[in-house]
Amino acid sequence: MELTGAEIVCESLLKEGADVVFGLPGGAVLPLYGALSSYPGVRHILVRHEQAAAMAADGYARATGKVGVCIATSGPGATNLVTGIAAAQMDSVPMVAITGQVPRAAIGRDAFQETDVTGVTLPITKHNMLVMDVKDVAQAIHDAFHIARTGRPGPVLVDIPRDVLLGDKTEFVWPETTKLPGYRIPGKAPEAQVTAAAELINQAERPLIMSGHGVLISHAYGLMTELAEKAQVPVITTLLGLSAIPSNHELNLGMSGMHGMAYANIAIDEADLIIGLGMRFDDRVTGRISDFAPNAKIIHVDIDASEVDKNVKSAVGLVGDLKAVLGQLLPKVEANVHIDWLRHIEELKAQHPSHIVRESDELLPQYVLQRLTEVTQGRGIVVTGVGQHQMWAAQHCRFTQPNTFITSGGLGTMGFEVPAALGAQVGCPDTVVWSVCGDGGFQMTMCDIATAVESKADVKFAILNNSSLGMVHQLQDIFFEKDYMASEYTANPDFVKIAEAYGIRGIRVTEQDQVVDAVQQAMETAGPVIVDFMVKEDEIVYPFIPSGQSVKEMLEEPAPEEIA
Amino acid sequence: MVQTNHTKQHTLIALVEDKPGVLTRVASMFRRRGFNIASLAVGNSEQPGLSRMTFVVNGDDYTVGQVAKQLDKLIDVIEVSDITSESIVTRELALIKVKANQMNRGEIIQIVNLFRANIIDVGSESMVIEITGEEDKINALHNLLAPFGITEMLRTGLVAMVRGQANGLANGNNGHTNRNVDC
Numbered sequence: 001m002e003l004t005g006a007e008i009v010c011e012s013l014l015k016e017g018a019d020v021v022f023g024l025p026g027g028a029v030l031p032l033y034g035a036l037s038s039y040p041g042v043r044h045i046l047v048r049h050e051q052a053a054a055m056a057a058d059g060y061a062r063a064t065g066k067v068g069v070c071i072a073t074s075g076p077g078a079t080n081l082v083t084g085i086a087a088a089q090m091d092s093v094p095m096v097a098i099t100g101q102v103p104r105a106a107i108g109r110d111a112f113q114e115t116d117v118t119g120v121t122l123p124i125t126k127h128n129m130l131v132m133d134v135k136d137v138a139q140a141i142h143d144a145f146h147i148a149r150t151g152r153p154g155p156v157l158v159d160i161p162r163d164v165l166l167g168d169k170t171e172f173v174w175p176e177t178t179k180l181p182g183y184r185i186p187g188k189a190p191e192a193q194v195t196a197a198a199e200l201i202n203q204a205e206r207p208l209i210m211s212g213h214g215v216l217i218s219h220a221y222g223l224m225t226e227l228a229e230k231a232q233v234p235v236i237t238t239l240l241g242l243s244a245i246p247s248n249h250e251l252n253l254g255m256s257g258m259h260g261m262a263y264a265n266i267a268i269d270e271a272d273l274i275i276g277l278g279m280r281f282d283d284r285v286t287g288r289i290s291d292f293a294p295n296a297k298i299i300h301v302d303i304d305a306s307e308v309d310k311n312v313k314s315a316v317g318l319v320g321d322l323k324a325v326l327g328q329l330l331p332k333v334e335a336n337v338h339i340d341w342l343r344h345i346e347e348l349k350a351q352h353p354s355h356i357v358r359e360s361d362e363l364l365p366q367y368v369l370q371r372l373t374e375v376t377q378g379r380g381i382v383v384t385g386v387g388q389h390q391m392w393a394a395q396h397c398r399f400t401q402p403n404t405f406i407t408s409g410g411l412g413t414m415g416f417e418v419p420a421a422l423g424a425q426v427g428c429p430d431t432v433v434w435s436v437c438g439d440g441g442f443q444m445t446m447c448d449i450a451t452a453v454e455s456k457a458d459v460k461f462a463i464l465n466n467s468s469l470g471m472v473h474q475l476q477d478i479f480f481e482k483d484y485m486a487s488e489y490t491a492n493p494d495f496v497k498i499a500e501a502y503g504i505r506g507i508r509v510t511e512q513d514q515v516v517d518a519v520q521q522a523m524e525t526a527g528p529v530i531v532d533f534m535v536k537e538d539e540i541v542y543p544f545i546p547s548g549q550s551v552k553e554m555l556e557e558p559a560p561e562e563i564a
Numbered sequence: 565m566v567q568t569n570h571t572k573q574h575t576l577i578a579l580v581e582d583k584p585g586v587l588t589r590v591a592s593m594f595r596r597r598g599f600n601i602a603s604l605a606v607g608n609s610e611q612p613g614l615s616r617m618t619f620v621v622n623g624d625d626y627t628v629g630q631v632a633k634q635l636d637k638l639i640d641v642i643e644v645s646d647i648t649s650e651s652i653v654t655r656e657l658a659l660i661k662v663k664a665n666q667m668n669r670g671e672i673i674q675i676v677n678l679f680r681a682n683i684i685d686v687g688s689e690s691m692v693i694e695i696t697g698e699e700d701k702i703n704a705l706h707n708l709l710a711p712f713g714i715t716e717m718l719r720t721g722l723v724a725m726v727r728g729q730a731n732g733l734a735n736g737n738n739g740h741t742n743r744n745v746d747c
Contacts, residue, residue: 122589123596127639130584147639182581182642306633309626 002169005134005160006035009098012141013042015174018069018096020045020060020426022053026073028113029100031165045426045455050077052419052448054084058093059416059423062406063381063431065219067094067148068423074100075113078159079120083413085155086124090410091240092213094153096144097121103163104132118159126154134164139175146178151185152304153217186303188328189320197275197299197316198332204273206295206341207233210256210285213240213409214278214302214322221245221402223326224277231336234345236264238279240409243399247378253345254355257285259391262352262543265551267345268293276300278322281311282410283547291550301325352556354543357396359560363512365389365464365535369396371515372434372462375523380432381406381424385417385441388470391541393436415444418461422448425457432460432523439465439492449502452528460522461530466537467492474540478555499530507531573602574628574648575724576619579609581640589638590617599623599631603656603721614642618723647726654724657696659684660706663713664691672712679705690715 003011009032013021020043025033036044047053050072057068068088072081078099088095102111118128127147131140137160144156201207215224221244228235228251235245236256245252256264268274274296279285281300286292289311300307300314301322308317318325349355357366369392373382378398383406384390390407399405406424408416421435442463452459466473472487499506505525509518509532522529542557580586587606594601602620609616621631628646636644664672664686672691676683681695695705699722706717 118585119588122585122592180639183639304637306630306637310630 001172003172004031004035004166004169005137006031006165007038008134008137008170008172009141009160009165010035010039010042011172012138012174013069014039016067016141016145018067018145019043021069021071022047022056022060022423023071024048024050024053024073024077025071026075026077026100026113028074028102028162029071029077029098029165030073031162032071032098032100032160044071045451047419047451048447049445050080051084051415052422052445052451054081054095054097055087055413055416055419055445056423056426056448056451057095057097058084058088058091059383059406059420060427061088061093061095061423062420063403063424064427065403066427067096067145069096069098071098072100073113074102074117074162075115077113078117079115082120082124083411084419085121085157087408087411087413087416088155089124089126091408092153092217093155094148095155096141096148097155097157099157099159100165101130101159101161104161105163107161117157121157124155125157126152128157128159130159130161131164132161134167134170137164138172139179142175143178143180147180147183151183152214152302186305186320188324189301189318191328193316193318194325194328195332197301197318198329200273200297200299200316201231201233201275201329202334202336205338206271207231207273207275207338208267208271208296209233209235209275209277210238210268210279211235211241211244211277212238212279215241215244216278216403218278218303218322220278220322220326223323223330225249227326227330227333230330231333232338232342233275234267234342236260236268238282238285238409239394239407241279242394243402243405246400247398255394258287258545258547259395259541259543261395262354262554262556263345263348265543265545265554266348266352268296269551270344271296274298276302276314277326278302280307283311286311287545288548288550291552352543354556355395358557360536362536363510363515363534365466365533365539366392366396367512368462368464368509368515368533368535369393369436372519373398375516375519376432376434380404380434381421381428382434382436383407383417383421383424384436385438386412386414386471387438387440388466388474388539388541389436389438389464391471392464397436414438414441417441418445419448419451421459421461422452422455422457425452425459426455429458433458435459435461437461437463438470439463439467439489439495440469442495443492446498449498449504449528449530453502453504457528458526459528461528462519463495463530463532464535465492465495465532466535466539468537470539471541473538477538477540478544478546495530495532502528505529508534510534571622571624572648574621574623574646575652575654575722576621576628576632576635576644576646577724578617578619578635578644579642580615580617581642582608582613582615583640586615586640589640590635593634593638594631597630597634599627603719605721605723607723618721620722647724651727652724653727654698654722655696656699656702656720656722657694658702658706658717658719660693660695660709660714661690661716662693662709663689663715665689668712672709675705675708681705
């Protein structure tokens with residue numbers, strides 16, 4: 001079968017099971033669109049801005065576990081993908097970005113819409129490639145998907161010049177294998193090290209599991225929970241690992257770190273063993289490294305060898321696929337009870353009830369999320385942006401299923417909430433997707449509400465509207481003597497009217513007693529809905545361990561009598 | 565960051581795919597992670613399509629361990645070994661242009677002969693000297709020539725090889741073994 005480069009891309013997408021792509025055309029990539037129209041098996045979703053293509057592909061990938069695909073043209077199209085690609089790299093999300101490039105003869109001549117996008121994305125991709133020969137296109141796409149989805153997943157960018165897409169037809173041969181001699185995928189960990197880890201677990205009196213995104217990526221949540229239950233080890237999750245264990249599981253302590261539960265952070269401080277699973281001891285998790293888990297030995301399991309001993313020194317570092325390693329570890333771990341430790345943690349929980357939302361006459365953002373998650377019963381997917389609303393969602397939303405909390409963790413990308421929710425909804429059309437938005441982030445990407453409407457992505461947008469960049473405001477409140485420079489919005493649009501402009505339903509909520517009804521109405525309405533929750537404006541996210549500090553400096557919500 | 569013991573000079577060798585951009589990827593990784601390369605030499609290996617890089621990196625064991633792991637993570641890098649503690653041969657080539665006139669030319673030639681270096685160009689006011697050897701030898705020649713006035717110097721950076729093995733890389737301390745790369 002003789003095909004053009006563009007047709008080979010389409011055939012390769014089908015071979016890789018990519019039935020949805022998010023993109024926006026332009027001159028250099030137009031030959032690919034010319035071919036796409038003949039491939040109804042690949043559904044193209046037209047975004048309004050390329051960054052939404054990358055972020056929607058990200059949301060799609062996280063919700064489905066499949067590789068998310070985005071397409072953009074050369075130059076500005078490609079550079080608009082950059083933030084979304086960087087977010088996928090930081091959060092280990094499988095993504096393939098296909099970009100058009102100027103024709104080969106024009107490369108290097110500063111041609112119209114020419115950007116060296118493989119150069120630009122070099123440090124923010126797992127790998128990238130510029131395909132200069134139509135005979136290499138199929139292999140490149142095959143290798144790109146393989147790299148993106150295996151090992152520690154990540155984004156791979158494939159840049160294809162216009163004339164390679166358009167030019168001479170060549171025989172399409174789907175490569176049997178990848179051509180990646182330098183690429184290895186870790187499987188099991190060395191048995192002796194697994195035994196050493198098991199011994200540490202068996203000896204520990206105050207062990208803690210810290211469960212990260214890797215637990216979800218590796219589908220190891222079942223085994224992780226089994227380990228926790230067998231040895232009665234409490235589980236702390238990272239922000240990205242939140243949905244790995246049901247929120248109501250008796251061993252689940254929720255999130256730790258900068259805005260984590262106070263009792264989780266104190267437990268880390270007191271633990272004698274930390275079992276870090278598929279997480280990378282990020283600074284938001286550890287605070288000041290020298291004061292992190294001062295009494296604990298650390299077992300670190302990660303598929304990326306460079307993560308082990310990068311931020312914290314481990315007593316035992318296991319490099320391997322988490323599911324495989326937990327399979328090795330479980331039989332060697334003895335059943336245990338840890339009665340005193342668990343009882344102590346219950347006491348900590350009672351003394352530091354950071355999961356409780358205080359009584360208030362005002363519309364607290366925490367209250368909104370608590371009611372929302374009650375109505376959804378922890379089902380469906382919650383997608384967030386970045387900032388205060390993200391932290392409150394992480395603290396107060398309840399999860400019953402894995403992969404149901406999608407957020408930009410590592411890069412912290414505001415605006416992620418709109419396109420990522422759209423992508424998640426496209427990937428899981430039968431699931432309710434709530435996009436929990438800040439009014440700041442929402443306005444960064446709200447142009448892609450049109451994409452949600454157009455692609456019938458039934459996303460429910462909950463804007464926690466405090467007319468400000470809330471997290472910035474909070475930091476200014478605490479560290480910059482309440483100098484609220486450039487963090488207050490005085491002319492936000494009317495989001496209900498924005499909804500109407502897009503032909504969808506908008507609901508405004510100003511009082512507590514309207515919350516449940518609004519959430520229910522949004523869920524009963526077909527199509528996207530925007531709910532504008534006018535929340536208390538100067539609310540602070542507690543607990544709070546300021547950047548670079550430790551649990552000793554943790555700020556907790558003042559008790560009501562202290563406020564008065 | 566995990567900080568450990570003291571800084572020393574490490575020699576790493578890497579087998580990489582001979583593709584456009586590989587050097588950029590490697591250099592970019594060093595820059596991005598804040599690692600310093602003391603020297604880097606690249607050239608063809610015994611296998612078509614593969615190049616071998618020799619890095620000299622100053623750092624403590626933590627830093628150099630990270631360098632090796634981050635290098636190994638690059639898709640185009642097939643294998644990395646820290647061969648510092650192995651029995652290795654190392655060589656570097658330097659070209660040194662030194663000021664020379666009728667008065668001191670003889671003295672310079674004596675020094676050059678002592679080092680078994682070569683004079684590859686003689687002008688009325690300068691000479692170009694070629695020397696191959698271990699880093700210390702080149703440093704020593706440099707120090708002896710410095711008083712005459714060195715106007716230009718070019719060093720290739722170290723290349724290194726493990727002694728006495730049948731092929732390729734040593735089994736370095738990052739746990740990777742020699743592999744057939746035709747997979």
